[in-house]
Amino acid sequence: MSGVPETSVVFLWHMHQPDYRDCLTGEYYFPWTYLHAIKDYTDMAAHLENNPGSKAVFNYVPILIEQLVDYDQQLNAYLTKGELLSDPLLALLTNAERPEPGSERFADLLQKCTRANRERIIERFKPYQHLMGLYDNAQEVEGADRYFNQQYLTDLCVWYHLGWLGETVRRDNPIIERLQQQSFNYTADHCRDLLQVIYSAISGIIPRHKKLAESGQAELITSPYAHPILPLLLDFNSTHDAMPAAPLPNSGEYPGGEARAHWQMQKGLDVFKQHFGNMPKGCWASEGALSDAALKVLSEHGIRWTATGDSVLFNSLQNSANSTAADKIKSEPDTRHTAFQVGEGDVHVFFRDDGLSDKIGFEYANWHADDAVGDFVHHLENIAKAAPADNHTVISIIMDGENAWEYYPENAWYFIDALYKKIEAHPYLTTRTYSEVLELADNQAPLNTIPLEHLCAGSWVYGTFSTWIGEAEKNHAWDILCEVKRAYDQVIDSGTLDQQQSAEASLQLALCEGSDWFWWFGDYNPSDSVKDFDRLYRQHVSNLYTSLGLVPPSSLDTPISTGSGAPANGGVMRQGHQ
Template sequence: MAEVALLWHLHQPSYVDAASGEVVMSWVRLHTVRGYADMAEMARRHPKVKLNFNLTPVLVQQIEELAEGRVKDRWGELGQKSAANLTVEDQQQLLEHYFKINWTTCVEPYPRYRQLLDLRGRGAGAGQSEQSRKRFREKDFRDLQVWFNLSWCGFAVRKRYPELGAMMQKGRDFTEEEKGRVMEIHQEMLRGILGEYRALAESGQVELTTTPFYHPILPLLVDTDSAKRAMPWVRLPERLQAPEDALVQLEKAQAAHQRVFGQKARGLWPSEGSVSPEVIPLMAQAGFEYFCTDEMVLFRGLEAQGWKGKHSELFQAWRVEEGGSAMKVLFRERPLSDYIGFTASRTEPKVAAEHLRVHLEHIAQVMPSDGVVLLALDGENAWEAFPDSGEAFLDEFYTRLRQTKGLKSTTLGGYLGTRAGRPVGRLHSGSWIGGNFDIWIGDPEENQGWCWIKRTRDFLTQAKEGGQVTKEVLAAAWEDLYAAQGSDWFWWYGPDFQTDSDTIFDALFRGRLQNVYRRLGVTPPAGLSVPICATGTQLGTPPVREIEPKLSGTGSYLEWSGAGKYEAWRDQGAMAQGDRRVRMVRYGVGESDFHFRLDGKEPLGEEVILDFHQPSPVRIRIGGEKDGKVSLEKSKDGVVYEAEDCSAEVAGGGGLGLRIPFSSLGWRGDGVEVSFLVR
């Protein structure tokens, strides 16, 4: 008899914009009406199949916030707005975001949705095309609003609300009332989904586990240098060691789990299956009894100790001891887990389910007596690739698992509760991907992100020690920092993975760190306004030659020929252009001076700040048109600035001109990269 533990991981990072409190992408709501509802429904259909679900606290938190209306859902509000009242920007946003769904399974089968996609265009950039927007009429936008939110609904929601099926049959020319009803159903599902999982857990059929609160890579949070154990060649950022933050992430997860589901979690799926010896005492201190990770972590650790055993030794309970703490652990069987997540959707459901049954039976014949097979994988994203959200496959798989005599489904605690576990020895430091941390650290973008976390954390620690900030403000600032420590931002940095939302993830990450400074009444470092993500988008045109223009607020075209140029008005919509005072920024260098010119359509009348990020933090303040004074401040950390003497010259009149010597800026040598913001 082989016991089989199925662990479905449900997770979404925080999509809340730190400054506005608005949810900028609706993946939590959309996966609720598909994957989360479908998985709960399938569990109820098969009450004799034991299951395990890992719900991350940051996901649970967002479900609660959306259900209670504590945050605004940007895409949701866009979908509810009357089609007759959509602005040009609204229409552009709909065309950009309302086709973000699997086209093969969720668009192509529905003639009207497919027609709308063809009307917009399928090529890169079609969502931003003005020509595409003009092809859409009011009823086209209304149908698009309905179809996106309708097509995201999985089999469980369609079964519960037959009216959705009627709308799909109707197909087109939807009313505002029908559109509103789809969104009401989404909201009803958000309000009830956590209760469904709690009820499943209370029935004894399901065990709920958790993950460190904001889904950080715990080993890197404890010590970024731990990445070198599996990747000795890697170039790492300045070392960060924050084991206390790792413990907070674990304790917050445990507290949230108990509040929402009525009891503490016994088991943990560490974010991305990432573990190291140092995190074991922290997990134990937070009250966890066992955890799960990938088979490669086991085998690399055993091989480092000279092990030359059989792969079948994987299928049993293990025990890790470190720093006076002990925890039990199961290591997932990778090929079958990955088969479900990446291949089963391309196979006929009965064939895919039979493939799993046959292989599980084979494992049962070679595994240690009283063994277990852990299949652990993403429990939401895979189902988009199935034509029926995975309904037929899951139904067939669960049925075979229940009916096969040599197989028995189990919860993690049900199996581990009576086993002592075989000693692992020294635990390998790695994750479920490659047995290392390459996805989250080592590339320039990833390292820059870690540098900003360390820099912001150092600032916050100093503020705490200074004792000048209230506990409430400090707590809110630390919460922003904890959110920035999540793994998902680093997933999209570097060359490993790309998405059409890379820049949104980048902005969310930097926004959390900027908010730490703002909460404490400090202007965020200029560098945090510079995208980390290499999008290939160039802001304006860089300088091509040295310039020596005469100092004035206007200047001549020839004098500024070859200067860097940014035409601000081109980056604004028609309404914003009408209220834009800054039209163009020009800048460049001469033999010994930095030159800057700001052109406005009328006298600016405000303070202008040049915030240099590279080669070193320097801030230049230029007073309004009445005083025209210039002050210069320098900083070692980009946060605390001190005034210094400045020999800059400034001129006004229809714009603003500035000339400042390199010596005042502290620039030395050729080839220095310069980066600055204009505030």
């Protein structure tokens, strides 16, 4: 016997993409939803299936669920009835009409087929590397891309999708093996075969995760519908809890924010239940953004547990009202790896181990998988040994379940598999879900929660809201949203829209309230990504005006932000601590 109490390790994998569709036309602007589906969502399910002694929590954002279902339905309609696809990049694998070489549309599609990790994806496959070399050379001569023909675009597109496939699909599918051996000169039949594989991967995501949940291996949870920052909808001033000097939007507050927070929660739960069959017990409030008021909203919607970053805990311990908890954690730091209860609320709060989670997100990609797993488990062991025996120790590893893996060799296949196996065989570390932790406490011994009188409002990123508010361009984007929300309220109150029109406008407003647009505004981020998300945000706001029967203001033609930074991992992830 080890003499160390059994210690729970909870992996919470967050799956999230904003809505990349133009909801008025149905066209997808960017392919990230289905690309992550065929690469990451399939692989993450397979890793758990291949390690039946392991458990994990998966957070599926409702707007992501709806897009996955949409792609599933569209691919089925194309493969069975020949109906057109609304994603122009995916449509390159069909018999749909193509833009002419040399046209702006042709050049845009070429460029999109190059947006993959150069080292881990493109250079892994010699044919893809060769095609990219031709593209790179053409960029040195203005207008050279007009000399690329349709066959080149087809070959580049096929390799783009082959490169983005998950390892479970690549390793187990003879069709993919044949396509990779083909190398060049892909035909319509080859493209259809690839589309069939893509369809199979996407259509299996929800059923596979449902089966994992039914077996007890996975806990499935969700977020507010379009991934808004709940505390900011409720009160811009919550920003000052962790950033007292931060400037706020000129609007002062988000009009009707409390009602919208409840709408986003209820709509999210409805979508989750529709597709997964039950109500979740936990909720990853978008970006782990919490406040006392946000916890109250979660409680009113029946949520039993939530989580955020440990910087929120550390900020909260600075408040004199939490002196008892602060003294306890100061004397025994590893007692923080447990459940917390805030005030009189009934929602248990778990705090992410930012250091360990960020090791997976930002450090281990360049390690040998066995060394990385050994180092990670060693840190887990140290926490387990140092924590009090009666602490109900729960080590929370919470991170992006999709963006990190393309920086690893072979989509982190070796690392994730070895990690699950190492913990599964461990004498006192065991993977659990949060609901299982709470159920064990209910059935065996009361959970030794640590009380907090007040939660310092913040997110898993730095323990603040600085990623979404408090900077000129981000605040300007909030003012744009507040302006269109006031217009929305006036039109809805006037009764000029029928029930269906009102519902459509409310959905469009929800997309505008999403966190992603504010994440990308600012000089910290790379210009290409900022341009993409800036454009889509303004399009969503413009579409909202149109859905209200109003003319969008001409100011929406002006970009909000340009970006000029070069952050780690392209800015798609952040570290918990600054």
